[in-house]
Amino acid sequence: MLRLIVRRILETIPVLVLVATITFFMMKAVPGGPLDTEKNIPQEIKVQIEAFYGLDQPLWKQYASYMGNLLRGDLGPSFKHANRSVNELIAAALPVSLELGGIALCVALLVGIPLGIAAAVRQNTWIDYLASTTAMAGICLPTFVMGPLLVLVFALHFEHFNASGWDFPRDRVLPALTLGLVYAGYIARLTRGGMLEVLNQDFIRTARAKGASETRVVFRHALRGGLLPVVSFLGPGIAGILTGSFVIETIFNIPGLGRHFVTSVFNRDATLTIGTALFYAALVVALNLAADIAQAMLNPKQRAN
Amino acid sequence: MALLEVDDLRTSFHTRNGVVRAVDGVSFCIDRGETLGIVGESGSGKSVTCLSLLGLVPQPPGRIEGAGAVLEGIDLLRCPQEVLRGIRGRRVAMIFQDPMTSLNPYMTIEEQLMEPLLIHEKIDRAAAARMALQALQEVGVPEAEQRIRSYPHQFSGGMRQRVMIAMALIGKPDLLIADEPTTALDVTVQAQILDLIAQQQRQRGVAVIFISHDLSVVAGFCDRVMVMYAGRVVETADTRAVFREPKHPYTRALQRSRPAMQAKGAELYVIPGLPPDLSRPVPGCAFAPRCEFAVADCSRTEMQLQDVGAGQASACLRVQRGELTLQ
Numbered sequence: 001m002l003r004l005i006v007r008r009i010l011e012t013i014p015v016l017v018l019v020a021t022i023t024f025f026m027m028k029a030v031p032g033g034p035l036d037t038e039k040n041i042p043q044e045i046k047v048q049i050e051a052f053y054g055l056d057q058p059l060w061k062q063y064a065s066y067m068g069n070l071l072r073g074d075l076g077p078s079f080k081h082a083n084r085s086v087n088e089l090i091a092a093a094l095p096v097s098l099e100l101g102g103i104a105l106c107v108a109l110l111v112g113i114p115l116g117i118a119a120a121v122r123q124n125t126w127i128d129y130l131a132s133t134t135a136m137a138g139i140c141l142p143t144f145v146m147g148p149l150l151v152l153v154f155a156l157h158f159e160h161f162n163a164s165g166w167d168f169p170r171d172r173v174l175p176a177l178t179l180g181l182v183y184a185g186y187i188a189r190l191t192r193g194g195m196l197e198v199l200n201q202d203f204i205r206t207a208r209a210k211g212a213s214e215t216r217v218v219f220r221h222a223l224r225g226g227l228l229p230v231v232s233f234l235g236p237g238i239a240g241i242l243t244g245s246f247v248i249e250t251i252f253n254i255p256g257l258g259r260h261f262v263t264s265v266f267n268r269d270a271t272l273t274i275g276t277a278l279f280y281a282a283l284v285v286a287l288n289l290a291a292d293i294a295q296a297m298l299n300p301k302q303r304a305n
Numbered sequence: 306m307a308l309l310e311v312d313d314l315r316t317s318f319h320t321r322n323g324v325v326r327a328v329d330g331v332s333f334c335i336d337r338g339e340t341l342g343i344v345g346e347s348g349s350g351k352s353v354t355c356l357s358l359l360g361l362v363p364q365p366p367g368r369i370e371g372a373g374a375v376l377e378g379i380d381l382l383r384c385p386q387e388v389l390r391g392i393r394g395r396r397v398a399m400i401f402q403d404p405m406t407s408l409n410p411y412m413t414i415e416e417q418l419m420e421p422l423l424i425h426e427k428i429d430r431a432a433a434a435r436m437a438l439q440a441l442q443e444v445g446v447p448e449a450e451q452r453i454r455s456y457p458h459q460f461s462g463g464m465r466q467r468v469m470i471a472m473a474l475i476g477k478p479d480l481l482i483a484d485e486p487t488t489a490l491d492v493t494v495q496a497q498i499l500d501l502i503a504q505q506q507r508q509r510g511v512a513v514i515f516i517s518h519d520l521s522v523v524a525g526f527c528d529r530v531m532v533m534y535a536g537r538v539v540e541t542a543d544t545r546a547v548f549r550e551p552k553h554p555y556t557r558a559l560q561r562s563r564p565a566m567q568a569k570g571a572e573l574y575v576i577p578g579l580p581p582d583l584s585r586p587v588p589g590c591a592f593a594p595r596c597e598f599a600v601a602d603c604s605r606t607e608m609q610l611q612d613v614g615a616g617q618a619s620a621c622l623r624v625q626r627g628e629l630t631l632q
Contacts, residue, residue, distance in 0.1 A: 125446060202401060203407055203410070205401070206409070208361055209393055209399040210396060210421045211390050211391065211392070211396075224411040296410070299410075300411065300413075300456040301456070
């Protein structure tokens with residue numbers, strides 16, 4: 001097991017190098033530069049700035065020095081945010097995204113799994129139809145519809161919450177719901193599918209023949225196998241939920257990581273783009289590994305391999 | 306008094322293509338310690354009969370009806386769910402056909418063995434674990450102390466079926482239903498498992514309903530045989546009588562189909578035709594279209610199981626009329 005984990009961690013190194021390289025050259029290939037939006041910079045100042053950031057160097061030299069810094073864990077200075085390094089920008093935005101994502105993840109699991117179980121246990125009854133429709137609606141409604149809708153009802157009509165901002169604890173509720181309900185929909189569907197598959201297997205009949213109650217059948221015999229699809233989804237899923245969402249951060253005006261993803265590209269802030277992409281890639285790889293380990297814990301057959 | 310008395314059991318499945326009468330008026334009884342074999346082709350209703358008794362037929366689409374299935378005063382067809390649940394695994398236990406899929410792959414053998422005790426008895430986990438180990442040793446699993454903590458996929462098919470047997474017997478049931486327990490196993494392992502069931506039965510005096518499509522397996526094992534065709538009982542008799550003097554053409558055809566009964570090199574005997582579609586009941590005897598002795602009356606007269614002497618009952622009209630003697 002330990003050897004497997006070490007091997008998997010070593011395997012991530014080429015992945016990250018590849019992500020850094022591709023993003024680096026893509027950003028260089030995009031027309032325009034970080035200074036384009038500034039008005040009328042005198043030529044000598046522009047030259048100075050470019051020299052300061054090393055943008056006057058040949059491409060291979062820029063690449064080599066970037067990768068060299070990366071080795072030391074330095075993601076470089078931001079081209080757009082004066083005097084701030086990419087490390088600092090990520091470090092400032094990450095806690096916000098983690099908090100939002102963490103709450104949203106809890107919402108997703110606490111809504112999605114029970115909904116999926118209920119739908120599977122009462123398959124083809126109105127409970128199933130209601131749960132499945134709700135889940136489908138959660139998946140289909142885009143966040144830019146769900147978010148404003150929640151704001152309209154709970155902030156503007158009932159005035160329970162602020163329409164935007166990230167200042168008070170209760171400011172977390174609406175964005176976390178918006179983000180979490182989408183994932184709750186996916187999780188409910190995966191739970192339902194997984195549970196249905198397990199509930200139709202022979203060993204469930206064996207459990208019933210032993211006199212197990214319906215609760216025991218569902219939670220002790222079926223749930224472990226039924227949640228396997230959810231666990232494999234949660235690997236990339238958690239990465240997505242934790243790194244925030246540009247749309248939700250924009251709707252609710254939240255200083256999270258998702259904004260940097262998008263705005264850095266518009267700003268031609270190459271170091272920030274590569275930094276966020278790398279960070280996301282690392283998180284996806286790490287969480288996929290975690291999902292694999294969790295799956296092995298749930299499934300004894302896989303543990304042996 | 307019989308341990309279990311089943312009267313006119315009827316189980317049907319309501320599907321999109323109509324009502325499938327999987328079990329159509331089956332009656333039988335079994336005494337304490339007795340072994341009853343139920344024989345028939347796939348789809349003849351033998352498994353569904355037993356699953357119905359324990360309420361293990363999914364409802365819907367299934368529907369279980371009948372005059373009664375009385376286990377020492379408790380009607381299994383009409384008692385509340387909780388009562389039936391208390392009977393499953395404690396008074397009536399079941400072994401299934403495929404040991405590869407009938408054990409939970411996510412739970413250790415120990416957990417699964419302990420479960421009937423934890424469900425039905427007031428017992429702490431330590432005591433249940435001791436009994437689980439003992440049960441596993443009794444069914445002949447080597448190195449039971451270590452292996453009890455492993456998972457089903459670490460066991461071979463035969464060993465898994467031993468686990469199933471241990472699990473079924475751990476609650477000391479009065480009746481064990483074995484649904485083709487050896488069908489999925491190698492021939493050598495089959496004999497071991499049969500021996501094991503027979504030995505456990507002798508030791509505990511448990512009654513066994515043994516479902517099989519294999520007459521020769523039933524012959525060596527059961528006191529009485531009940532032959533089913535198309536959801537109905539066509540013949541019941543003592544095992545020896547069935548072999549010496551079958552009283553229904555279907556029983557005789559089943560016997561003749563055994564490869565061991567045929568001369569080397571001879572073409573294997575097969576019953577012509579296919580079992581009937583149970584969603585379209587045919588008038589008269591369901592076996593008539595495939596029966597070499599059938600006459601016009603067979604498809605006109607309702608089939609009825611009748612005593613034909615020497616404790617033997619047959620549903621064959623011509624046997625009942627004394628027109629037909631089979632051997």
